[in-house]
Amino acid sequence: MCGIAGLIHRGNTSNVGFELQGMLQALKHRGEDSTGYALYGKTDGQNFIMRFKVGENVAEGSSSVKEDVSVYDERKKIVDSYLSELGAKVIKEDRILPYSLRYEIQYEKDLMEFSQKIESVEGVEILSMGKSLEVIKDLGNAEVVCNRYNLDKVVGTHAIGHARMATESGVDIKSAHPFWGYPFSDVSVVHNGQLTNYWNNRRVLENKGMRFMSECDSELIAVYLAEKMRNGATLEEGMKESLVGLDGVFTYFVATKDSLGMAKDTMAAKPLVLYESDDLVAMGSEEIAIRSILPQEIETYDPFDGEVKVWQI
Amino acid sequence: MANLKASEKKSKAQSMGLHTEVLTGKTQQKFFNPDEAENFYYFGTYDVDFNKRTEIDVKNMDCREANKKIDELMKDGYGTIVIKNPQGKHSLGVGILNKLNLIFEGSLGYFGCGSMDGPIVRINGRVGWSCAENMMAGKVVIEKNAGSCFGAAIRGGDLICKGSVGARTGIDQKGGTIIIGGDAGAFTGFMMQRGRIIILGDVGINLGDSMYDGTIFVGGKIGSFGSDAVEAELTDSDQDWLKRKLKVAEIGENFDVSKMTKVVAGKKLWNYDALEPTEKKGAI
Numbered sequence: 001m002c003g004i005a006g007l008i009h010r011g012n013t014s015n016v017g018f019e020l021q022g023m024l025q026a027l028k029h030r031g032e033d034s035t036g037y038a039l040y041g042k043t044d045g046q047n048f049i050m051r052f053k054v055g056e057n058v059a060e061g062s063s064s065v066k067e068d069v070s071v072y073d074e075r076k077k078i079v080d081s082y083l084s085e086l087g088a089k090v091i092k093e094d095r096i097l098p099y100s101l102r103y104e105i106q107y108e109k110d111l112m113e114f115s116q117k118i119e120s121v122e123g124v125e126i127l128s129m130g131k132s133l134e135v136i137k138d139l140g141n142a143e144v145v146c147n148r149y150n151l152d153k154v155v156g157t158h159a160i161g162h163a164r165m166a167t168e169s170g171v172d173i174k175s176a177h178p179f180w181g182y183p184f185s186d187v188s189v190v191h192n193g194q195l196t197n198y199w200n201n202r203r204v205l206e207n208k209g210m211r212f213m214s215e216c217d218s219e220l221i222a223v224y225l226a227e228k229m230r231n232g233a234t235l236e237e238g239m240k241e242s243l244v245g246l247d248g249v250f251t252y253f254v255a256t257k258d259s260l261g262m263a264k265d266t267m268a269a270k271p272l273v274l275y276e277s278d279d280l281v282a283m284g285s286e287e288i289a290i291r292s293i294l295p296q297e298i299e300t301y302d303p304f305d306g307e308v309k310v311w312q313i
Numbered sequence: 314m315a316n317l318k319a320s321e322k323k324s325k326a327q328s329m330g331l332h333t334e335v336l337t338g339k340t341q342q343k344f345f346n347p348d349e350a351e352n353f354y355y356f357g358t359y360d361v362d363f364n365k366r367t368e369i370d371v372k373n374m375d376c377r378e379a380n381k382k383i384d385e386l387m388k389d390g391y392g393t394i395v396i397k398n399p400q401g402k403h404s405l406g407v408g409i410l411n412k413l414n415l416i417f418e419g420s421l422g423y424f425g426c427g428s429m430d431g432p433i434v435r436i437n438g439r440v441g442w443s444c445a446e447n448m449m450a451g452k453v454v455i456e457k458n459a460g461s462c463f464g465a466a467i468r469g470g471d472l473i474c475k476g477s478v479g480a481r482t483g484i485d486q487k488g489g490t491i492i493i494g495g496d497a498g499a500f501t502g503f504m505m506q507r508g509r510i511i512i513l514g515d516v517g518i519n520l521g522d523s524m525y526d527g528t529i530f531v532g533g534k535i536g537s538f539g540s541d542a543v544e545a546e547l548t549d550s551d552q553d554w555l556k557r558k559l560k561v562a563e564i565g566e567n568f569d570v571s572k573m574t575k576v577v578a579g580k581k582l583w584n585y586d587a588l589e590p591t592e593k594k595g596a597i
Binding site for chain 2: 301
């Protein structure tokens with residue numbers, strides 16, 4: 001059934017990695033096949049942070065095929081050479097796990113061309129590209145993933161995350177949320193629900209040059225919104241259009257460098273509880289997610305059917 | 314199908330012996346006999362004293378531990394139990410088949426107070442999805458907002474939310490009364506079969522969709538009517554009942570009920586009668 005959570009601090013920063021970990025761990029009964037974080041941290045705004053993978057986590061329960069680590073090394077080498085060809089300068093390089101890397105990059109040109117080149121390497125996927133955003137996702141529950149990537153100390157303004165019970169596609173990182181809003185920097189999406197016109201929309205979007213990395217229906221939301229924004233729509237306009245263009249039952253969150261939004265389908269079939277104050281907005285599939293960071297008595301409510309809301313930092 | 318009157322159908326079915334069938338084995342009917350009341354045992358019920366009051370802090374308990382503790386306290390005769398720090402936990406206060414004053418000082422998660430029969434519950438916070446699902450009797454008052462499927466399939470009792478509620482309130486409702494002080498979401502009264510829903514605020518789209526029976530009263534705007542839901546005349550008797558009910562519920566006592574919209578089933582979707590399929594076959 002999956003669980004989603006998100007929070008945005010308005011006017012200040014906080015330890016969003018730790019807070020989101022608590023929220024997602026409270027939702028682990030909704031699914032712990034994989035957990036993903038989209039964290040919007042403090043950066044100098046000059047360089048891109050690229051999170052990417054050169055292989056899958058093939059731990060127990062994974063639906064991925066096991067590969068030798070030497071294959072990952074080969075792929076990394078090709079990525080490095082492509083970065084050089086593209087004129088991107090790697091400022092800092094971290095290989096967090098054999099299959100998971102974080103590069104700080106100086107790059108000024110078109111991100112679509114950049115992404116297509118990098119992802120042309122077999123088994124390589126950019127998880128996120130942004131000057132504020134970092135997407136971290138892997139198999140296991142929130143605590144496991146947080147510990148594996150040392151996320152509990154990440155400071156930032158806002159974050160969204162997802163605890164996944166795999167239903168429509170495999171147990172692997174490529175199908176895990178959040179999804180990056182390719183090719184826009186700093187856009188990410190998490191979703192709880194099922195989309196029933198996935199293939200119709202996917203075919204249309206692929207014909208327009210948009211890319212899909214998985215067969216997870218939730219990825220469609222990120223690509224759908226990215227395509228709307230590419231054609232000049234604001235985030236909120238794109239989200240409102242999605243209530244008509246996407247068929248099925250869904251509640252989703254989308255975040256950009258300076259905003260966080262939620263949308264709920266017209267059947268209101270998927271849960272969402274929301275807390276709003278002047279300096280903090282927190283939301284999740286269940287109230288216990290919010291309670292993990294706000295244990296005191298608070299005012300919360302369920303947004304109604306067909307509702308779209310966007311908050312700025 | 315032959316054009317038979319209902320009485321003719323019934324007599325024809327009876328002539329086939331369908332109404333004189335003697336049930337045996339597991340399906341044997343047992344009727345309550347007042348003379349044997351002292352031998353009648355209702356599982357999970359205790360003699361409690363409302364003046365005997367206690368508090369429990371469930372902050373570090375899971376729902377099973379908390380519900381077990383409530384049961385133990387009722388067994389010890391406590392008739393008023395205050396629950397501290399529920400903190401949005403799921404399934405608290407479920408399956409209570411007893412008279413009891415139960416007070417939650419905080420909010421509940423999903424399925425709070427489900428399948429209960431008799432208690433009077435006050436929740437000084439919010440409730441998540443499916444609050445009081447399948448309630449048979451009693452009264453539940455929520456001081457703040459409620460999630461979706463509020464009062465799903467309740468059979469009886471009063472369920473009162475002073476704030477707003479999510480979608481599908483009163484879905485499959487089979488009796489009792491649901492009262493909402495604020496707004497209600499889409500598909501309110503979806504497939505309701507009996508009972509009443511009162512909404513003082515606005516209500517979303519598809520109100521009363523596919524309802525079989527029952528009545529919905531709305532004080533504010535209606536997003537849209539669902540399939541087979543129609544507006545009906547608000548009678549003097551309806552208004553008297555609404556005033557009395559809102560007063561007893563301590564909500565909207567001064568609300569102008571004369572401007573409420575009454576919604577009932579158009580019954581155009583009905584395609585069956587009082588006969589069981591086997592009876593119908595025999596009657597044709």
